Amino acid sequence: MNALTSSWTPRILSLLRIVTGYLLLTHGTAKILGVPQVDMFANLQIASLYGVAGILELILGGLLVLGLFSRFAAFVASGLCAFAYFIGHASASTFATPILNGGEAAVLFCFVFLYLAFAGPGPWSIDAGRSAD
Numbered sequence: 001m002n003a004l005t006s007s008w009t010p011r012i013l014s015l016l017r018i019v020t021g022y023l024l025l026t027h028g029t030a031k032i033l034g035v036p037q038v039d040m041f042a043n044l045q046i047a048s049l050y051g052v053a054g055i056l057e058l059i060l061g062g063l064l065v066l067g068l069f070s071r072f073a074a075f076v077a078s079g080l081c082a083f084a085y086f087i088g089h090a091s092a093s094t095f096a097t098p099i100l101n102g103g104e105a106a107v108l109f110c111f112v113f114l115y116l117a118f119a120g121p122g123p124w125s126i127d128a129g130r131s132a133d
Helices: 002-033 049-066 070-092 104-119 126-130
Strands: none
Touching: 002 049, 002 070, 002 104, 049 070, 070 104
């Protein structure tokens, strides 16, 4: 079992980056492109806080899916998700836990992206093809 897990660990790291990046990308497409259509983003202004977050989600999510500038993109995405939690969720109730203020996803995204910033993109990435990581 140890040989199996050690040989698949880098590939699973790539899958984690791709799937998490895709989920971030879909947040951006919902806000900026309206796909999928989410009612709360129907009249979103690009110059608003949600609009800027959507642009960052599109760019960073795309970079992470491709595995391009992965460490930088993951680090910035981690900060974006931390801001999302503290501005959008924790501000609603100072002492509430993430399960009560709806911020579980933001916290989880934050720490997965922080892990990816340090662990790297894995072998299935443009970064891995460009240089030895």
